[in-house]
Amino acid sequence: MRSRGIGNIQAVDVPPRTPVVSDGVLGMMLFLLTELMLFAGMISAFAIAKAGATVWPPPGQPRLPIEATAANSLVLLASGALLIHAQRQFSRDRESARKPFFAALTLGTGFVLFQGFEWVQLIGQGLTLQSSALGSFFYLIVGVHAAHAIAALWMLARTGRRMLSGWLQPSQLATAAVFWYFVVGVWPVVYGVVYW
Amino acid sequence: MATAPATHEEHDLGHHEQSFWEKYVFSTDHKVIAMQYMFTGMAMALIGGFFAYAFRMQLAYPGMEVPGWGLVTPNDYNQLVTNHGAIMIFWVAMPVLIAAMGNYLIPLMLGCDDMVFPKLNRLSYQIFLLSAVVLLSSFFVSGGGFGGAWTMYPPLSTKAEYSLTQLGSTIFVVAVALEFVAFLLGGINFITTAMNSRAPGMKLYDVPMVVWMIVVASILFMASVGPLIAGAIMMLFDQNLGTAFFDPDRAGDPILWQHLFWFFGHPEVYVVLLPAMGIVAEIITTFSRKKLFAYRTILYTVFGTGVLSFTVWAHHQFVAGIDPRMAHVFTVTTLLISVPIAEMLFVYIATLYGGSIEYSTPMLWALAFLVEFLIGGVTGIYLGASGGDIYMHDTYFVLAHFHYTFFPIAIIGTYAGVTYWFPKMFGRHMNEFWGKVHFWGTIIPFNGIFIPLFFLGAGGQHRRIADFTVYPELAQMQPWREFATVALLIMLAFQVIFLWNFFYSMFRGRKAEKNPWKANTLEWVAPSPPPHGNFPDGLPTVYRAPYEFSHPDHDEDYWPQNEPPAEQKA
Numbered sequence: 172m173r174s175r176g177i178g179n180i181q182a183v184d185v186p187p188r189t190p191v192v193s194d195g196v197l198g199m200m201l202f203l204l205t206e207l208m209l210f211a212g213m214i215s216a217f218a219i220a221k222a223g224a225t226v227w228p229p230p231g232q233p234r235l236p237i238e239a240t241a242a243n244s245l246v247l248l249a250s251g252a253l254l255i256h257a258q259r260q261f262s263r264d265r266e267s268a269r270k271p272f273f274a275a276l277t278l279g280t281g282f283v284l285f286q287g288f289e290w291v292q293l294i295g296q297g298l299t300l301q302s303s304a305l306g307s308f309f310y311l312i313v314g315v316h317a318a319h320a321i322a323a324l325w326m327l328a329r330t331g332r333r334m335l336s337g338w339l340q341p342s343q344l345a346t347a348a349v350f351w352y353f354v355v356g357v358w359p360v361v362y363g364v365v366y367w
Numbered sequence: 368m369a370t371a372p373a374t375h376e377e378h379d380l381g382h383h384e385q386s387f388w389e390k391y392v393f394s395t396d397h398k399v400i401a402m403q404y405m406f407t408g409m410a411m412a413l414i415g416g417f418f419a420y421a422f423r424m425q426l427a428y429p430g431m432e433v434p435g436w437g438l439v440t441p442n443d444y445n446q447l448v449t450n451h452g453a454i455m456i457f458w459v460a461m462p463v464l465i466a467a468m469g470n471y472l473i474p475l476m477l478g479c480d481d482m483v484f485p486k487l488n489r490l491s492y493q494i495f496l497l498s499a500v501v502l503l504s505s506f507f508v509s510g511g512g513f514g515g516a517w518t519m520y521p522p523l524s525t526k527a528e529y530s531l532t533q534l535g536s537t538i539f540v541v542a543v544a545l546e547f548v549a550f551l552l553g554g555i556n557f558i559t560t561a562m563n564s565r566a567p568g569m570k571l572y573d574v575p576m577v578v579w580m581i582v583v584a585s586i587l588f589m590a591s592v593g594p595l596i597a598g599a600i601m602m603l604f605d606q607n608l609g610t611a612f613f614d615p616d617r618a619g620d621p622i623l624w625q626h627l628f629w630f631f632g633h634p635e636v637y638v639v640l641l642p643a644m645g646i647v648a649e650i651i652t653t654f655s656r657k658k659l660f661a662y663r664t665i666l667y668t669v670f671g672t673g674v675l676s677f678t679v680w681a682h683h684q685f686v687a688g689i690d691p692r693m694a695h696v697f698t699v700t701t702l703l704i705s706v707p708i709a710e711m712l713f714v715y716i717a718t719l720y721g722g723s724i725e726y727s728t729p730m731l732w733a734l735a736f737l738v739e740f741l742i743g744g745v746t747g748i749y750l751g752a753s754g755g756d757i758y759m760h761d762t763y764f765v766l767a768h769f770h771y772t773f774f775p776i777a778i779i780g781t782y783a784g785v786t787y788w789f790p791k792m793f794g795r796h797m798n799e800f801w802g803k804v805h806f807w808g809t810i811i812p813f814n815g816i817f818i819p820l821f822f823l824g825a826g827g828q829h830r831r832i833a834d835f836t837v838y839p840e841l842a843q844m845q846p847w848r849e850f851a852t853v854a855l856l857i858m859l860a861f862q863v864i865f866l867w868n869f870f871y872s873m874f875r876g877r878k879a880e881k882n883p884w885k886a887n888t889l890e891w892v893a894p895s896p897p898p899h900g901n902f903p904d905g906l907p908t909v910y911r912a913p914y915e916f917s918h919p920d921h922d923e924d925y926w927p928q929n930e931p932p933a934e935q936k937a
C-alpha cells in the first residue's frame with residue numbers, strides 16, 4: 172500500500188506490515204475523537220445551564236418543533252443506514268453500490284435543508300442567538316452539528332464523484348463514511364438533549 | 368482529509384532537483400517541517416523571554432523606564448504577563464516539544480520515509496505560523512493585546528469594559544483556536560504514523576519511549592481539547608454576537624468557562640510533560656549505557672497517568688466556588704496523580720543506577736530535568752490539597768510551582784533534546800565546553816529566579832499586581848524581587864551563548880558521523896543529516912527492542928535495533 176523506498180532489503184522472517192485500520196480511516200477516527208469531545212463539552216454545558224435555571228424553558232420563547240424534527244431525524248438515520256448498505260455493496264459489486272450511496276447523499280442533504288428551513292421559522296418566531304439561553308445553546312449546538320453535516324456531505328459528494336469515475340478505493344469510501352456515521356450517530360443525542 | 372492518503376507518489380522524487388521554495392518553505396518533508404516548527408518556536412521564545420524581562424524589571428524597579436520597552440504601565444504589565452504565558456505554552460512548549468520533536472523523530476525512529484499524511488503536515492505548520500502572526504498582530508490593534516491572563520477567565524475576557532480591548536481579546540481567542548487546529552492536524556499524523564508506518568519487525572513494545580510519549584501526548588491533546596474548543600466558540604459568541612453564555616447578569620455562568628478551560632488545561636500539563644520525559648528517557652539510557660529500566664511499566668504508567676489526568680481539573684476551582692464534597696474528590700485524584708509521576712522518576716533513577724554515566728551536555732540537561740521537575744512535583748502537593756490551596760491560591764507560590772514544572776519541561780527538555788539530536792539534525796557537533804557553560808549559566812540562575820518566589824508567595828504576595836511597593840507589608844520583601852530579576856537577567860544573558868553555539872556549530876561545528884553517541888534507535892541508522900526520504904540504503908528492518916545496551920550476548924556495548932542477529936549475518 173505504501174511505497175517503502177527503493178532497494179529495500181527485507182529479511183525473510185519479517186512479514187510486511189498490513190495495518191489493521193487504513194491510514195485514512197484511522198486519521199478520521201482520531202479527528203472524530205476530538206469532535207466527539209467538542210459535542211460532549213457543549214452538551215454538558217447546556218445540561219448544566221438547563222439544570223441551574225429557575226424557569227425552563229425560558230418564558231416567551233417559541234416551542235421547538237419536536238415532531239417535525241423527529242421525522243427529519245428519521246430521514247437522517249435512513250441516510251446512515253443506506254450508506255452502510257452502500258459500503259457493504261461496494262466491497263462485493265461496485266456498480267450496485269451507486270444507488271444506495273447517492274440515495275444516502277440525497278437524504279442527508281434533505282436533512283440539512285430542512286434544518287435550515289426550521290431555523291428560518293424559529294428566527295421569525297423570536298428565537299435568536301441573543302433572545303435567551305435556550306436560543307444561544309440551540310443555535311450553538313445545532314449549528315455546530317450542521318457545520319459537521321455540511322463538511323461530511325461535501326466529502327461524500329467528492330467520494331461520489333470518484334465512485335462515478337471508477338477511481339474509488341474502499342478505504343477512501345470508508346474514510347468519508349465514518350465521518351457521516353459520526354454526524355448521524357451524534358444527532359439523536361443532540362435531539363434528545365436540546366429539543367426535549 | 369479525503370485526499371490526504373494518496374500522497375506518497377511525491378516521495379520517489381529523490382533524483383529531481385528541488386527549488387529553494389519547494390525545499391524549505393512549502394516542503395512536505397517531515398524534517399523540514401520539524402525545523403520550521405523549531406525555529407518559529409525559538410523566535411517566539413525570544414519574544415516570550417523579552418516579555419518576562421520587561422515585567423520582571425517593573426517588579427524589581429517599579430516605575431523605571433525599562434530599556435527596550437519603556438515605562439511598564441499596569442495595562443502593559445497585564446498584557447505582558449498574559450502573552451508571556453500564552454506564548455511560552457502554546458507557541459514555544461507545544462511547537463518545539465511536540466511538533467518539532469515529533470515531526471523530526473517519529474518517522475526516523477520508526478524507520479519510514481515520512482509521515483502518513485505529508486500534506487496535512489505542511490498545512491499544520493502553515494496554520495501554526497498564521498496563529499503566531501495573528502497573536503502578535505493583537506498588539507497593534509486599538510486597545511492593544513489582551514491582558515486578562517492566559518486562562519481567559521470571563522468576564523475579563525468577554526466584556527470590553529474590563530478587557531479594554533474588544534478586538535485584542537477576540538484576536539487572542541482566535542489565535543489560540545488556530546493553534547489548536549494546527550496541533551490537531553499534527554496529532555492525527557503522529558498517531559496514524561506510529562500505528563501504521565512502523566518498520567517491518569517493529570512491534571509496539573519496540574517503539575522508542577519518546578515516540579510513545581509523543582503519541583500518548585497527542586491522544587491526550589485530542590481528547591481534552593474538544594470542550595475548550597466549545598468554550599472558545601462560546602466565548603467568541605459572547606464577545607461579538609451578544610450571547611450570554613458566561614454572563615451572570617443574563618443567566619450565564621462564568622465558572623462554566625473555568626471548567627471547560629481546565630478540562631483541557633490540566634491534561635495539557637501532561638501533553639507537554641510526556642514528550643520531555645520521553646526525550647530524557649532516550650538520553651539517560653544512551654549516556655548510562657543501560658537498558659531503560661521497566662520499559663513496559665513506564666508505558667502502562669503513561670497510559671494510566673493519561674486517564675487520571677482527565678479527573679483532576681477542578682483543583683483549579685477550589686477557591687472559585689465548588690461544592691466542598693467535590694473539592695474532596697478532586698483533592699484525592701490530584702494527590703493520586705503524583706504517584707505515577709513519582710514512579711516514573713524512580714524508574715529513571717533505576718535506569719541510571721549502576722550505569723557507566725557520561726556527563727555530556729545532553730545528559731546534564733536530562734539529569735537537571737529530573738532534579739528540577741521533582742521540586743515542581745513536590746510543591747504541587749501543597750496546592751493539590753484543597754486546604755493548602757485556599758491559602759496559596761493565586762499567590763506567587765503557585766507561580767513558582769508552575770515554573771518548576773514548566774521550565775524543566777519546556778526549556779530544559781528542549782535543550783536536552785536539541786543538544787542530543789543536533790548531530791543528527793545538522794550533521795555537526797555543538798561545542799561541548801560552551802554547551803556546559805550554557806547549562807550551568809541557565810540552571811543556577813533559574814533556581815535563583817524561582818526559589819525567592821516561593822518565599823514571596825508563602826509571605827502572601829498575590830499574582831498579577833504590577834507594583835507591590837504600594838502595599839507596606841509586601842514592600843519590605845523588595846530585595847527578593849530584585850534578586851529574582853537579577854537572576855533572570857543573568858539567565859537571559861547566558862542564552863546568547865546557546866544561540867551562538869547553535870548557529871556557529873550548524874555551519875562550522877565538528878563533523879558528526881551517523882551514530883556519534885553509539886545509540887540503538889533507528890534515527891542513528893540514517894546519514895547525518897538524513898536526506899529527503901531518510902534512509903538512502905533502504906528502509907531498515909527491526910530485530911530487537913530499542914535499549915539493548917551492554918547486552919551479555921553481544922560484544923559491543925550497544926546493539927542497534929536494525930542489526931540482524933548473528934546467525935542471519937553468517
Ligand SMILES: [Cu+2]
Pocket residue numbers: 632633679680682683
Ligand atoms: Cu491542574
